[in-house]
Amino acid sequence: MKKKIFVNFLVLITLISSCNKNYTLQKTVKGKIVNNNLAIKDVSIKYESTNVLSPQNVKTDKNGFFIMPKIEIRGYKEFISRQKEINSQMIINKSNYKTIRINIDKYDKGHDTIDLGFIYLRELKNINSKE
Numbered sequence: 001m002k003k004k005i006f007v008n009f010l011v012l013i014t015l016i017s018s019c020n021k022n023y024t025l026q027k028t029v030k031g032k033i034v035n036n037n038l039a040i041k042d043v044s045i046k047y048e049s050t051n052v053l054s055p056q057n058v059k060t061d062k063n064g065f066f067i068m069p070k071i072e073i074r075g076y077k078e079f080i081s082r083q084k085e086i087n088s089q090m091i092i093n094k095s096n097y098k099t100i101r102i103n104i105d106k107y108d109k110g111h112d113t114i115d116l117g118f119i120y121l122r123e124l125k126n127i128n129s130k131e
Contacts (some may be wrong), residue, residue, distance in 0.1 A: 037061045
């Protein structure tokens with residue numbers, strides 16, 4: 001009887017320890033890119049990171065909206081090793097517009113999604129004419 005309980009206990013411990021929890025490396029990030037309150041489509045948004053898990057080719061839709069997907073890791077050891085590779089800087093780029101960088105940590109309010117709100121891009125010709 002004691003042997004059976006001991007074996008069941010070992011099986012239970014093995015099952016529990018083999019279960020991997022998902023850990024979030026980067027939350028979902030969303031926003032809208034505009035110029036003079038008009039949406040800009042096909043703007044490139046990417047993380048300033050060489051991490052292979054970071055999305056590198058997200059584009060805005062016809063309404064200027066974008067969503068950077070959440071990055072999750074299965075298993076604590078991999079989460080810890082990958083955590084130092086993640087960069088919270090985003091690069092927003094489109095031809096004929098000034099490239100901008102945003103530190104998304106400033107917008108993190110502790111929710112599941114980081115909402116950057118409206119992001120204003122300036123056309124290069126407008127920048128040059130004001131200088």
